[in-house]
Amino acid sequence: MAHDAALMHDDHHHEAPEGFFHRWVMSTNHKDIGTLYLIFALTMFFIGGAFAMGIRAELFKPGMQLMQPYFFNELTTMHALVMIFGAIMPAFVGLANWMVPIMIGAPDMALPRMNNLSFWILPFAFCLLLSTFFMPGGAPAAGWTMYPPLVLQGGDSIAFMVFAIHLMGISSIMGAINIIATILNMRAPGMDLLKMPLFCWSWLITAFLLLAVMPVLAGAVTMLLTDKFFGTSFFNAGGGGDPVLYQHVFWFFGHPEVYIMILPAFGIISEIIPTFARKPIFGYKAMVYAIACIAFLSFIVWSHHMFTVGLPLGSELFFMYATMLIAVPTGVKVFNWVTTMWRGSMTFETPMLFAIAFVILFTIGGFSGVMMALVPADFQYNQTYFIVAHFHYVLVTGAAFAIIAGVYYWLPKWTGNMYSEFWGKMHFWNSAIWVNVLFFPQHFLGLAGMPRRIPDYNVAFADFNMISSIGGFLFGLSQIIFVGVVIHCAWFSKSRAPAKVWEGARGLEWTLSSPPPHHSFVTPPVIDDSVLAHGDVLH
Amino acid sequence: MNADLKRSEDMRPQRAARRTAIILAIIAAAFFVLSIVQQLVLVHSHH
Numbered sequence: 001m002a003h004d005a006a007l008m009h010d011d012h013h014h015e016a017p018e019g020f021f022h023r024w025v026m027s028t029n030h031k032d033i034g035t036l037y038l039i040f041a042l043t044m045f046f047i048g049g050a051f052a053m054g055i056r057a058e059l060f061k062p063g064m065q066l067m068q069p070y071f072f073n074e075l076t077t078m079h080a081l082v083m084i085f086g087a088i089m090p091a092f093v094g095l096a097n098w099m100v101p102i103m104i105g106a107p108d109m110a111l112p113r114m115n116n117l118s119f120w121i122l123p124f125a126f127c128l129l130l131s132t133f134f135m136p137g138g139a140p141a142a143g144w145t146m147y148p149p150l151v152l153q154g155g156d157s158i159a160f161m162v163f164a165i166h167l168m169g170i171s172s173i174m175g176a177i178n179i180i181a182t183i184l185n186m187r188a189p190g191m192d193l194l195k196m197p198l199f200c201w202s203w204l205i206t207a208f209l210l211l212a213v214m215p216v217l218a219g220a221v222t223m224l225l226t227d228k229f230f231g232t233s234f235f236n237a238g239g240g241g242d243p244v245l246y247q248h249v250f251w252f253f254g255h256p257e258v259y260i261m262i263l264p265a266f267g268i269i270s271e272i273i274p275t276f277a278r279k280p281i282f283g284y285k286a287m288v289y290a291i292a293c294i295a296f297l298s299f300i301v302w303s304h305h306m307f308t309v310g311l312p313l314g315s316e317l318f319f320m321y322a323t324m325l326i327a328v329p330t331g332v333k334v335f336n337w338v339t340t341m342w343r344g345s346m347t348f349e350t351p352m353l354f355a356i357a358f359v360i361l362f363t364i365g366g367f368s369g370v371m372m373a374l375v376p377a378d379f380q381y382n383q384t385y386f387i388v389a390h391f392h393y394v395l396v397t398g399a400a401f402a403i404i405a406g407v408y409y410w411l412p413k414w415t416g417n418m419y420s421e422f423w424g425k426m427h428f429w430n431s432a433i434w435v436n437v438l439f440f441p442q443h444f445l446g447l448a449g450m451p452r453r454i455p456d457y458n459v460a461f462a463d464f465n466m467i468s469s470i471g472g473f474l475f476g477l478s479q480i481i482f483v484g485v486v487i488h489c490a491w492f493s494k495s496r497a498p499a500k501v502w503e504g505a506r507g508l509e510w511t512l513s514s515p516p517p518h519h520s521f522v523t524p525p526v527i528d529d530s531v532l533a534h535g536d537v538l539h
Numbered sequence: 540m541n542a543d544l545k546r547s548e549d550m551r552p553q554r555a556a557r558r559t560a561i562i563l564a565i566i567a568a569a570f571f572v573l574s575i576v577q578q579l580v581l582v583h584s585h586h
Contacts, residue, residue: 176563180563212570213570242582252574
């Protein structure tokens with residue numbers, strides 16, 4: 001067992017190494033690497049957010065205001081790439097790095113040097129990607145899906161984008177391998193798989209998704225690269241290839257990718273709601289099976305992104321019904337969260353507020369997803385702002401809200417200080433209000449026929465666009481409160497956090513001091529089922 | 540070798556974790572190769 005070696009080890013290094021370089025650049029400590037991931041993700045969140053502000057400023061009113069159409073396309077493309085690969089995914093990996101080892105009673109991640117490499121690849125990947133703005137021909141501008149033949153008509157920046165995606169892919173695959181190896185090999189004695197916190201379960205399944213689909217994305221962009229620079233014709237109809245094949249390969253990656261960005265969010269919410277409802281999660285095993293079921297279904301629905309390319313009727317029916325099936329395990333999760341809250345002794349601290357907002361607003365995004373699963377309806381919604389509204393409800397009020405909820409939930413554990421509840425709630429209410437002002441009108445714009453990815457539009461769409469832009473600016477500004485709360489909590493807060501920060505919290509992480517020692521479990525924890533959130537699960 | 544690293548190495552079940560990692564890396568590499576090979580086959584079969 002992992003701890004045999006730990007027990008025999010005569011340890012003299014309880015403290016973090018001295019010196020900035022050794023502490024952060026050479027780090028093999030899961031908590032420090034988790035912190036690095038989270039800081040990186042926050043930085044990318046603001047860079048991607050700045051692109052979004054540019055997009056909404058241009059769309060504030062009809063006509064061309066601030067930029068050339070090609071630059072607008074660069075902004076939409078880079079906004080998506082930065083937010084997906086730079087903000088959401090690294091934030092979840094950061095949370096996993098911080099929490100998975102201490103939730104399962106492990107001393108660290110299984111492969112700490114690879115952990116270091118996984119993180120430090122990322123800043124280089126994004127420097128490469130962002131540097132394309134300064135290249136002749138500009139940044140990639142064909143959308144984050146990089147469909148040929150359009151993407152092949154861009155400048156040489158495609159090579160930079162492809163290499164950056166390769167690096168991000170390698171980073172993600174190494175991260176996924178590390179999480180699986182940690183969970184399968186490093187659990188403390190007595191921490192059975194079906195006693196693990198749901199956050200660990202959600203990440204175990206997500207890691208398998210990452211492992212299966214990131215190489216496929218790497219394959220797809222490699223073929224784009226050879227089509228562009230080495231004369232192959234994978235996706236070039238003139239040379240015997242087929243551009244639609246690219247879409248199949250891309251979405252075989254792309255749809256599981258959607259779940260890579262939401263399953264860890266489900267895990268976080270499943271930790272927070274029982275804590276603040278002061279009840280165990282309703283249907284623990286059903287929650288685990290639901291995550292596994294969603295992960296399986298995510299592999300057999302990819303063509304619902306391509307209903308309008310001219311699929312055979314049988315394919316369209318299969319992908320329509322398979323997509324609608326996903327609503328069943330997702331419904332299990334939503335009902336279980338609601339049932340966990342039912343007759344609980346609920347309090348509404350900031351993490352709980354974000355978690356409740358997640359349940360409501362993610363469900364709105366889920367419902368619009370079921371709407372566009374219907375083939376005939378999707379022919380109307382396709383390429384409109386309805387799609388934009390849908391996936392922002394899923395990714396902003398879903399994934400991003402869950403990350404923010406997780407940060408508020410675990411921040412006192414990480415820093416040893418309490419954050420300001422007043423400013424946390426200010427952040428919540430501003431975010432919850434303005435995000436709806438930002439994205440809800442986009443449903444109406446889409447239903448009225450406004451296409452996505454355009455810098456100018458018909459005057460008929462002016463009012464809702466102006467409302468959406470105002471919501472966007474204020475939602476963006478609200479996030480500055482978040483940075484203020486985090487900085488205040490980490491360095492200036494006078495209020496010390498106890499080991500068990502929240503009254504209703506259960507799990508191994510709350511048995512450690514706040515902040516935890518540099519090396520979490522020097523000796524293996526004695527697993528007391530009553531301490532675990534799911535230690536006494538019988539159903 | 541820094542102290543963290545030495546300590547981390549001492550503490551983990553080296554062989555089991557490495558074996559898991561190697562198997563998973565092989566699976567990932569297989570997916571990469573398969574994604575390109577199936578495209579080659581599909582494009583070739585269209586001719």
